[in-house]
Amino acid sequence: MTTSPHSKERTLASSEDRILASIRKFGALSRAELGERLGYSRATVASALDRLLMLKIIKEERELGQSQGGRRPRIYGINRDLGFVVGVDIGATHLDLALADFKGNILEQVSNPADVHEEPEKVLGTVIELIKQALEKQNGRLDQILAIGIGVPGPVQFDQGILIAPPLMPAWEFFPIREFMQQTFTAANVIVDNDVNVMAIGESCAGAGKNIDNFIFVKISTGIGAGILCQGEIYRGHDGAAGDVGHICVDYNGPTCHCGNVGCLEAMAAGPAIAARGIEAAQNNQSEKLAQAFTDNNGTLTAELVGDAAKAGDAAANEIVKSSGRMIGGMLASLVNFFNPQLIIIGGSVSHIGIRLLSAIRQAVLRRSTALSTRHLHIEFSQLGNDAGVIGAIWLSLEHVFTVDV
Amino acid sequence: MTTSPHSKERTLASSEDRILASIRKFGALSRAELGERLGYSRATVASALDRLLMLKIIKEERELGQSQGGRRPRIYGINRDLGFVVGVDIGATHLDLALADFKGNILEQVSNPADVHEEPEKVLGTVIELIKQALEKQNGRLDQILAIGIGVPGPVQFDQGILIAPPLMPAWEFFPIREFMQQTFTAANVIVDNDVNVMAIGESCAGAGKNIDNFIFVKISTGIGAGILCQGEIYRGHDGAAGDVGHICVDYNGPTCHCGNVGCLEAMAAGPAIAARGIEAAQNNQSEKLAQAFTDNNGTLTAELVGDAAKAGDAAANEIVKSSGRMIGGMLASLVNFFNPQLIIIGGSVSHIGIRLLSAIRQAVLRRSTALSTRHLHIEFSQLGNDAGVIGAIWLSLEHVFTVDV
Secondary structure, eight states: OOOOTTHHHHOOOHHHHHHHHHHHHHOSBOHHHHHHHHTOOHHHHHHHHHHHHHTTSEEEEEEEOOOSSSSOOEEEEEOGGGOEEEEEEEOSSEEEEEEEETTOOEEEEEEEEOOTTSOHHHHHHHHHHHHHHHHHHTTOOGGGEEEEEEEESSOEETTTTEEOSOSSOGGGBTOOHHHHHHTTOTTOEEEEEEHHHHHHHHHHHHSTTTTOSSEEEEEESSSEEEEEEETTEEEOOTTSOTTOGGGSBSOTTSOBOTTSOBSBHHHHHSHHHHHHHHHHHHHTTSOHHHHHHHHHTTSOOOHHHHHHHHHTTOHHHHHHHHHHHHHHHHHHHHHHHHHOOSEEEEESGGGGGOHHHHHHHHHHHHHHSOTGGGTTOEEEEOSSGGGHHHHHHHHHHHHTTTOSOO | OOOOTTHHHHOOOHHHHHHHHHHHHHOSBOHHHHHHHHTOOHHHHHHHHHHHHHTTSEEEEEEEOOOSSSSOOEEEEEOGGGOEEEEEEEOSSEEEEEEEETTOOEEEEEEEEOOTTSOHHHHHHHHHHHHHHHHHHTTOOGGGEEEEEEEESSOEETTTTEEOSOSSOGGGBTOOHHHHHHTTOTTOEEEEEEHHHHHHHHHHHHSTTTTOSSEEEEEESSSEEEEEEETTEEEOOTTSOTTOGGGSBSOTTSOBOTTSOBSBHHHHHSHHHHHHHHHHHHHTTSOHHHHHHHHHTTSOOOHHHHHHHHHTTOHHHHHHHHHHHHHHHHHHHHHHHHHOOSEEEEESGGGGGOHHHHHHHHHHHHHHSOTGGGTTOEEEEOSSGGGHHHHHHHHHHHHTTTOSOO
């Protein structure tokens, strides 16, 4: 467990930490409200607030709170000026980065092409440069960065912040991302997590999953993965491998997946499979629209182009989109029986190909899950869309500003 | 949230509760060990211990603890004589019941035939009689029963202790089990949970799942269900329906299940399916052993008899057992990809039909799960066997002796 040089001084007692988390979640609160919510005595609240005020982590707000009978009470909120945090979403071909204040408000945001197949030093070098540029615009200093949250497209050993056997980015295996970043940002806690977990955190803190304790976030793009929110916290599994739903088998006679198995959901329903089926339909004259798009796009198609044709009413494209939704929904039906979540959030770049995808997913889940487990289940699109990763990374960093052991 | 009449006086502060849980889990501990384990100050430990000692919930042990440099410290353990708790495991055709001391040691245990299709008043009336008889043998009084844990074969709304849409026992839906029992046992908290969850609690506290935070307990009997231990606690899902893995589809062209869907795991791999396939083999002259057993057993077979033939080396019976294991393992492979547990425990009456079942389950999981998610995975038989339910119910009750809101 590595810690940033300053993190020891910043360590919070459990009561302080829980008070901070409550204020972060619910906004500014009075002493009485904090005591009530957390079951703390007045003395515990008082001494924890004193320390948080002394460290300038929270501040007394100018406004007063709601009266509960007597005079209106003082309320305490996050001190947004304590310092900066950074959220980084590293994708296969790009990176998104945002600088935020201590309240999570985004101050600067930037997108940059990046190739995750390259050495981590190179990609992270770009990240460092982009953070420095954003900081300069805000007239900030390097040591004002309190935490950096980083989402990466691979399995992460969360407590150490390293990637384990990442298929997309083999050069990153065991690379000490945290220590590398802390050479420049000496005051920052650096937290690394799987990209889908980070998106789920984003939806949980600021999107479709707000105030929902148990949900599954499904990312549909080049691959398919899930982030699991369980009892209000991200569940990562025993080896950090939880949520790897793209390799659940949906057809024992299906095509071979890059993982070596056959019939994986990812190989049959993710972006490349949708594109391949679109190309097949274009070449077999099953769809004029797809054939036209195929020609216009230099003899190839993407899942997005198949989606465009579906939105324009093309029957073959629609069937491709629905078939993908049915397979994803069939897999999710099993997970609904097992996990009985309150919500499933559908996100990732390929989720944008249309509401027919969502509709097919919903139908398949309802058909194949038990009645009791779907009684209160909602299945919705992501609210944060393309920003889920970067917003989630900011919230991940905010959660760990004062953490010694991740 | 109903509470027993005395439970208010018995409510523990969070620090007291956590200290008690630690002592329960790890055995008698010293003040220093408690402070270390829980991150509490000396003052917090001291005041919590004082109250727990005053309430006679814990006691100072005669032995001293390990020296950590200075003199050997006093250690504090559970006061087993505080009162009694009861564990009840209600099955479709029988009920198992045990009276235990406050440390969880079983003092009296009894099994009784019961028909869960009958009115809850009748079945619970039998439970009350059996508790009274056990109590009498121990010279105990009704008001010395501090908590009663009850496992039932159906979906439970845990916070209210009622069954929701239970297919096996429709007459029990919404029946106020807790209030009914508390009319007799006025000092008892009564906690009702799904039978498979209760078995998982048993394995977690006293069986194969000890000290393991994330595991799946699979019960294979007339049906198939799972109990989920997640971050050290039973996970029940949003509607109390989590773990209903028997109705996960394993064959879209499979037979119709009693739930109305086709190809449910339960319809294809549980006890009745194994028996039916055994009967088919007996009648089609595929196996002399099965034909003989079929005749000896008055023209029918059970899963256990098919298991006996398999153990005696019958090829057809073996293939039936292995086929069931393959289907269960195929379903579990999906859950391993999703949940990445450290352990899967195989229990329930039909799990006894042999190690070929376990071997087939293991093979199927290894074949179809990702390499990372099986890196540390163990798949084992239940350690508690037929007692998992009743032992789990005791531990469930012990966890909730001092709970106001379940």
